[in-house]
Amino acid sequence: MSATIECTTADAVTWITLNRPEAMNALTWDQREEIIGILNSASADPDVRAVVITATGRGFCAGADLGGAPATGPRVPGDVARTIRLGAQRLIAAVMDCEKPVVAAVNGTAAGIGAHLAFACDLVLAAESARFIEVFARRGLVPDGGGAYLLPRLIGPQRAKELMFFGDALSSADAERLGLVNRTVPDGELRKTAQEWAARLANGPTRAIAMTKQLVNASLESDRATAFAAEATAQEINMTTADAQEGVASFKERRDPTYRGR
Structure with missing residues (x-):
């Protein structure tokens, strides 16, 4: 630099x-x-x-x-x-x-x-x-x-x-x-x-935040059907991440999640 x-x-x-x-x-x-x-x-x-x-x-x-x-x-x-x-x-x-x-x-x-x-x-x-x-x-x-x-x-x-x-x-x-x-x-x-x-x-769920950013930015140019389809697809992809699995597990176990950005 x-x-x-x-x-x-x-x-x-x-x-x-x-x-x-x-x-x-x-x-x-x-x-x-x-x-x-x-x-x-x-x-x-x-x-x-x-x-x-x-x-x-x-x-x-x-x-x-x-x-x-x-x-x-x-x-x-x-x-x-x-x-x-x-x-x-x-x-x-x-x-x-x-x-x-x-x-x-x-x-x-x-x-x-x-x-x-x-x-x-x-x-x-x-x-x-x-x-x-x-x-x-x-x-x-x-x-x-x-x-x-x-x-x-x-x-x-x-x-x-x-x-x-x-x-x-x-x-x-x-x-x-x-x-x-x-x-x-x-x-x-x-x-x-x-x-x-x-x-x-x-310290948050990095991939979920990234996909949320993409959804929000794209929503301003999307019709409802397109936005809803993108949301569902993003959630499908996100559920494969370790952080999403940790988030669900921590909710069930009534503890704070530990996200690793993966």
């Missing part, structure tokens, strides 16, 4: 820390690729059972920093769409498709793709000083990085349009009220709370 992305794993939790505070953790091309690689590795590693994404300094992520992108020649039609498809959208997809639960611990300003990085996570914790900004309209741009996909599904189309049309900064308390944030905590308690939530996830 580079010095600007810290990655540590302890107690089955992988921590991804954006460490470029002088730039409010604006994401470069190289950083984005590192994060995608870490998330893909976490999916495949049975010893990783939860992921936390956070940052150092005053900013969680101020958006994209294109200064680190590979050099290209004169722009031609299709270049911008390709850059977004292979860049910001891949990052958001990597979070949503990660087979482990991903927690965002938002320590400061999350703007543009930085806000969407947080909203793509399964659970979002925010420090009281955090802010969320849909900056695209301020710059005459269309939201990218999955924003127009994520926000309407989280808070409805009218609220999403308000945030995207005006680009006003949203406090962490207001973000929680709207449903973009699970919980707002004092700044000094953010990491502790993230550790507690991650530990609970890491």
Whole structure:
């Protein structure tokens, strides 16, 4: 890992820390690729059972920093769409498709793709000083990085349009009220709370949580019959796991289960 992305794993939790505070953790091309690689590795590693994404300094992520992108020649039609498809959208997809639960611990300003990085996570914790900004309209741009996909599904189309049309900064308390944030905590308690939530996830039935994540994400595009069929299939597959068998056995034996992520 580079010095600007810290990655540590302890107690089955992988921590991804954006460490470029002088730039409010604006994401470069190289950083984005590192994060995608870490998330893909976490999916495949049975010893990783939860992921936390956070940052150092005053900013969680101020958006994209294109200064680190590979050099290209004169722009031609299709270049911008390709850059977004292979860049910001891949990052958001990597979070949503990660087979482990991903927690965002938002320590400061999350703007543009930085806000969407947080909203793509399964659970979002925010420090009281955090802010969320849909900056695209301020710059005459269309939201990218999955924003127009994520926000309407989280808070409805009218609220999403308000945030995207005006680009006003949203406090962490207001973000929680709207449903973009699970919980707002004092700044000094953010990491502790993230550790507690991650530990609970890491001690849970990892495969069942992964399939639950897939079901919920897919349900927003599914009709009832498709969603019900996917649910039944997921439960059929899950019942073959050791954790499901442990969960049923512990219920019958009236004891706490011990899950191993298998």
